[in-house]
Amino acid sequence: xxxxxxxxxxxxxxxxxxxxxxxxxxxxxxxxxxxxxxxxxxxxxxxxxxxxxxxxxxxxxxxxxxxxxxxxxxxxxxxxxxxxxxxxxxxxxxxxxxxxxxxxxxxxxxxxxxxxxxxxxxxxxxxxxxxxxxxxxxxxxxxxxxxxxxxxxxxxxxxxxxxxxxxxxxxxxxxxxxxxxxxxxxxxxxxxxxxxxxxxxxxxxxxxxxxxxxxxxxxxxxxxxxxxxxxxxxxxxxxxxxxxxxxxxxxxxxxxxxxxxxxxxxxxxxxxxxxxxxxxxxxxxxxxxxxxxxxxxxxxx
Numbered sequence: 001x002x003x004x005x006x007x008x009x010x011x012x013x014x015x016x017x018x019x020x021x022x023x024x025x026x027x028x029x030x031x032x033x034x035x036x037x038x039x040x041x042x043x044x045x046x047x048x049x050x051x052x053x054x055x056x057x058x059x060x061x062x063x064x065x066x067x068x069x070x071x072x073x074x075x076x077x078x079x080x081x082x083x084x085x086x087x088x089x090x091x092x093x094x095x096x097x098x099x100x101x102x103x104x105x106x107x108x109x110x111x112x113x114x115x116x117x118x119x120x121x122x123x124x125x126x127x128x129x130x131x132x133x134x135x136x137x138x139x140x141x142x143x144x145x146x147x148x149x150x151x152x153x154x155x156x157x158x159x160x161x162x163x164x165x166x167x168x169x170x171x172x173x174x175x176x177x178x179x180x181x182x183x184x185x186x187x188x189x190x191x192x193x194x195x196x197x198x199x200x201x202x203x204x205x206x207x208x209x210x211x212x213x214x215x216x217x218x219x220x221x222x223x224x225x226x227x228x229x230x231x232x233x234x235x236x237x238x239x240x241x242x243x244x245x246x247x248x249x250x251x252x253x254x255x256x257x258x259x260x261x262x263x264x265x266x267x268x269x270x271x272x273x274x275x276x277x278x279x280x281x282x283x284x285x286x287x288x289x290x291x292x293x294x295x296x297x298x299x300x301x
Contacts, residue, residue, distance in 0.1 A: 016097040017065040023084040024050050031121055032083075033142040053083035055152050072098050075156075082112055082139055106200040109258050110138045116254055116261060125280060127247075127264040133194040134204050135161040135187055135260070143276070146283030147237060147245070147264070148172060157207060162187050166215035174236040185228040188221040197258070235264065241282060242275040 025044040030036045034049055047065070051058040056076060063069035072080075077098055081091040091111065095102040110132045112120075120128055120141050127144040131137055137151055137159040145151065149172070157163045164171065165187070175183060191208060198204055211218045230251045237245045247264040254261065266272035 014067040016070070016094075017067045019094065019097055020050075020061075020065050020080070020084075023086065023090070027085060031085075033121075033124055050080075050083055052152055054079040055155070056080075070099075072100070074100055074102075078110060082117075085117060087114075106198065108132045108134055108136075108194065108198050108201050108204055110136075111257075112139055112259070113254065113257055116257070116259060119261065123263070125276070127276075129262045131161065131260045131262065133197070133258040133260070134191060134207060137161065138259075142283050143280055144264075146279050147239065147276075156203075157210075160207065162191060162218075163207065163211065166211055166218045172237050172239065174238060179233055182228065182231060182233075184217070184221060185226050186230045188218065189226065189228045192222070192225075194258075237264075239275075239279065242279050245272045245275050245279075246270075247272060 024047070027044045028036075029045060029049065032045070032049075032053060034045075045053070047061045048058045051061045054061075054076070056079065060069060060076075064072060074095070077095055077100060081094055084090075086094060088111075092102055112130065116130060116139075120130065120139060124141060124143065126141075127147045128141050129137055129144045129148075130139040136157070140151065151159055165184070191204075191211075195204060195208060208222070212222055213219075233249060235247050235249045237247060239245060245266070247266055250263045250265070252261040252263065253259070266276055
């Protein structure tokens with residue numbers, strides 16, 4: 001019985017590794033905002049690049065592709081599906097290959113539709129971040145990372161905007177008192193609404209419980225049951241290299257998918273638009289420097 005189980009696990013790991021390699025080979029680096037160059041030998045993404053996009057270690061990607069890691073978590077599988085631009089059918093096949101049940105509708109949806117993915121891919125000069133209904137960041141483009149800090153190393157609630165705001169140190173975004181009051185009321189209402197729609201999601205329930213126990217301000221707003229929405233406004237973001245940027249913040253909601261798409265823009269020709277262009281160049285340089293830190297990876301020219 002044990003031998004059969006080991007054999008099945010080995011076969012599953014081999015099939016999973018083969019699929020991951022083939023999916024990786026078909027993703028052009030330029031389509032996901034990564035540098036390209038003639039020195040590339042891989043037809044698609046390198047393992048290190050897939051690891052960067054999925055927020056996991058390169059060593060773990062190697063183990064998955066070699067069939068030495070056969071039980072990736074649903075969170076890892078979801079991140080790989082997003083990084084590899086998998087279709088709905090391919091995503092389901094990925095979970096099946098890993099022997100994992102695909103998350104059901106009782107939990108917060110966190111998958112990108114092709115349309116949202118194209119929005120990310122086709123707006124390289126605009127910071128764009130995609131959040132789930134509880135305001136956990138699930139996807140972003142390079143300029144978003146350059147502006148607000150690279151979230152790739154962050155996991156779970158460290159990527160959650162509400163948790164960071166109410167329990168963490170001050171971030172780069174500066175609000176006026178009126179803006180902060182509107183923002184806090186709106187995101188608390190968003191969490192309450194999400195809790196109503198997904199009452200069995202354990203991560204969401206734990207997040208709300210911990211916020212109520214950790215932040216008196218959140219607890220007060222939660223008990224107030226105030227209904228609020230997000231309004232278009234200007235955010236001031238202080239960046240350590242290019243200085244303050246005054247950006248219009250638009251929040252789009254994906255119909256049927258319960259995702260929030262945050263787009264930050266500046267008027268053409270404005271000082272902030274110029275600073276964003278400089279930041280885009282800096283972001284590309286930092287991405288190249290990250291390649292230099294990987295063992296055996298030579299950044300493309």
